[in-house]
Amino acid sequence: MSTSKDSEYIVGVDVGGTKLNTVLLDSESLQIVKSSMSAVSDKLDSLYPTITDSIESITSKVQIRSIGIGLPGMVDDQDTMCFSPHIASLNGHNLAKELKDYFNCPLKVENDANCALIAESVTGVAKGKNNVLMVTLGTGIGGSIITDGNFLKGHRGFIGEIGHMAVTKNGNPCVCGKSGCWETYAASSTLPLYYEFFKNHERTSNPEILRLAKLDFEKSIKQELGTTLTGQAVMELYIQNEETAVRSVESMMDWVGFGLSSVNSILAPELIVLGGGIVKDFRYYEHTLYESFKKYSQNNDFLPLIVPAANGANAGAVGAAIVSLKSTSISYANG
Numbered sequence: 001m002s003t004s005k006d007s008e009y010i011v012g013v014d015v016g017g018t019k020l021n022t023v024l025l026d027s028e029s030l031q032i033v034k035s036s037m038s039a040v041s042d043k044l045d046s047l048y049p050t051i052t053d054s055i056e057s058i059t060s061k062v063q064i065r066s067i068g069i070g071l072p073g074m075v076d077d078q079d080t081m082c083f084s085p086h087i088a089s090l091n092g093h094n095l096a097k098e099l100k101d102y103f104n105c106p107l108k109v110e111n112d113a114n115c116a117l118i119a120e121s122v123t124g125v126a127k128g129k130n131n132v133l134m135v136t137l138g139t140g141i142g143g144s145i146i147t148d149g150n151f152l153k154g155h156r157g158f159i160g161e162i163g164h165m166a167v168t169k170n171g172n173p174c175v176c177g178k179s180g181c182w183e184t185y186a187a188s189s190t191l192p193l194y195y196e197f198f199k200n201h202e203r204t205s206n207p208e209i210l211r212l213a214k215l216d217f218e219k220s221i222k223q224e225l226g227t228t229l230t231g232q233a234v235m236e237l238y239i240q241n242e243e244t245a246v247r248s249v250e251s252m253m254d255w256v257g258f259g260l261s262s263v264n265s266i267l268a269p270e271l272i273v274l275g276g277g278i279v280k281d282f283r284y285y286e287h288t289l290y291e292s293f294k295k296y297s298q299n300n301d302f303l304p305l306i307v308p309a310a311n312g313a314n315a316g317a318v319g320a321a322i323v324s325l326k327s328t329s330i331s332y333a334n335g
């Protein structure tokens, strides 16, 4: 890599529930020059070194202009993580302040779904669009919204926590402390739970049985079996048409479409953009998802398109880098 020009690179970090994706971008072309993927712990004393190590691993011999970090949860407009259900150790922390001196360059923190939509509005499928809903499917579900050409922010910047929209009463327990949140049925992380359930239990779609099974499997998977089954593994079996995986993905996508129909009724986007690692296989489940979306929607004549993020699983990290170029993140609509 050329190092003839200083400060021509920007860094974006996307901190997920299980993985941390770091990219080095050319600040002019916004193209990825280098990237790195690490496993991430929810413990602060290992999370910070993971972030700094991942940044250093792709920035050696390069002077960087700025760093952006996308985090899952409610980040306020002062860069403080106010509530992160999936990485509770971050609550109350301000990474922009805490890591700024370490790197000696401007550092900005933003909600991860906002980062993904910023990337798509600047370099991806949302460019030039005035009404867009971004939905990131991962460990949880994140959301970001452009309405009438403006990024919506909400009180303290907390808008768009659509994964914690309740989709049923007395439903699955959620890491946020509520129950029945959409993400407990429709996040990518539910795929192994569906798979284990359908493999071991009678064929049913009864939500109560599914709820009990989920509790059962969360216990067995995480505490007893220590399974390495991942959402990606289930998706690969689905692509191979394996029966249990097909049921699992169809069940998850039924819930994705169900939740999208509600959010669509409220926001009326012209485009729904999916983000997260699962989007690379979008073409395999696109039809199933759209059928579910139509099934639960009030009128099928005016439904928006659902498309995968052009930046794929890198959308969050790319957007975080772009965010770092400006002091505020809410003025990116229409590129």
Ligand SMILES: [Zn+2]
Pocket (backbone or CB within 6 Å): 163, 164, 174, 175, 176, 177, 178, 181
């Ligand atoms: Zn929740």
